[in-house]
Amino acid sequence: MAAITLDKVEVAFNGKTVLDRLTTELPPTGVTALIGPNGAGKSVTLRVIDGLVAPNSGSVRISGQRPPRRAFVFQRPVLVRASAAANVELALTPLRITRAERKARARAALDRLGLSARADHPATLLSGGEQQRLALARAWAIEPDLVLLDEPTANLDPAATELAEGLVDEISRRGAKVVLVSHNLGQVVRLADDVVVLSRGRAVEHGPTRAVLTSPRSAEAQAYIKGELPWTFFAAAS
Numbered sequence: 418m419a420a421i422t423l424d425k426v427e428v429a430f431n432g433k434t435v436l437d438r439l440t441t442e443l444p445p446t447g448v449t450a451l452i453g454p455n456g457a458g459k460s461v462t463l464r465v466i467d468g469l470v471a472p473n474s475g476s477v478r479i480s481g482q483r484p485p486r487r488a489f490v491f492q493r494p495v496l497v498r499a500s501a502a503a504n505v506e507l508a509l510t511p512l513r514i515t516r517a518e519r520k521a522r523a524r525a526a527l528d529r530l531g532l533s534a535r536a537d538h539p540a541t542l543l544s545g546g547e548q549q550r551l552a553l554a555r556a557w558a559i560e561p562d563l564v565l566l567d568e569p570t571a572n573l574d575p576a577a578t579e580l581a582e583g584l585v586d587e588i589s590r591r592g593a594k595v596v597l598v599s600h601n602l603g604q605v606v607r608l609a610d611d612v613v614v615l616s617r618g619r620a621v622e623h624g625p626t627r628a629v630l631t632s633p634r635s636a637e638a639q640a641y642i643k644g645e646l647p648w649t650f651f652a653a654a655s
């Protein structure tokens with residue numbers, strides 16, 4: 418649980434404005450999807466929320482009962498040169514649990530993502546899809562309050578995508594706030610409660626998923642969504 422408020426957030430790289438007084442308020446629970454064209458600033462927004470990028474101006478506020486335990490699943494997962502199991506166990510070290518509990522929880526997480534057979538395999542030698550699944554397993558294992566997902570299923574086959582979406586749904590149901598960047602609008606329909614549309618570093622629209630995707634008000638959202646979303650997605654999701 419973590420409400421996120423971005424107020425007039427400006428980020429510029431080498432003099433080029435990437436986030437342009439971005440202002441939006443994300444509800445404390447549920448899944449919020451950030452969508453928009455390539456280069457709109459979605460990944461940078463996740464990095465700003467996580468504190469990896471400091472805004473040039475404006476503010477980011479994350480409220481909750483305690484400082485949120487965060488998990489960030491990047492497009493290209495960051496893994497240490499150790500076994501898959503060790504990568505999950507390492508993420509669990511800040512938690513006050515015993516070594517045996519860490520091991521058990523790591524095994525359960527790998528099992529949840531269908532990676533049991535790869536537990537002792539060097540993480541950096543796993544396939545792209547397996548690495549993404551490992552990053553998701555790690556996020557699930559730490560029982561986070563806030564999860565930032567950047568195209569979390571980009572490398573996954575359909576079966577693994579279904580597994581991953583089930584996991585995101587579970588994380589959200591456990592009470593964590595999830596912010597999801599995805600170009601897969603079917604996935605956005607399946608997972609997201611609300612959608613923020615970014616265009617050129619600004620939030621041009623924010624509302625319930627169905628409303629934003631079926632009747633976008635802004636020209637930018639209309640242009641992005643146009644033709645991408647067959648009605649069958651909603652039929653399948655309902």
Ligand SMILES: Nc1ncnc2c1ncn2[C@@H]1O[C@H](COP(=O)(O)OP(=O)(O)OP(=O)(O)O)[C@@H](O)[C@H]1O
Pocket residue numbers: 430431435453454455456457458459460461462
């Ligand atoms: N570290 C950086 N240094 C310089 N420019 C950057 C950096 N990170 C991002 N940018 C620029 O910021 C802009 C927004 O990038 P961002 O990755 O947030 O886009 P995005 O909406 O996630 O796009 P995509 O859908 O292609 O992933 C791009 O023009 C990108 O080149």
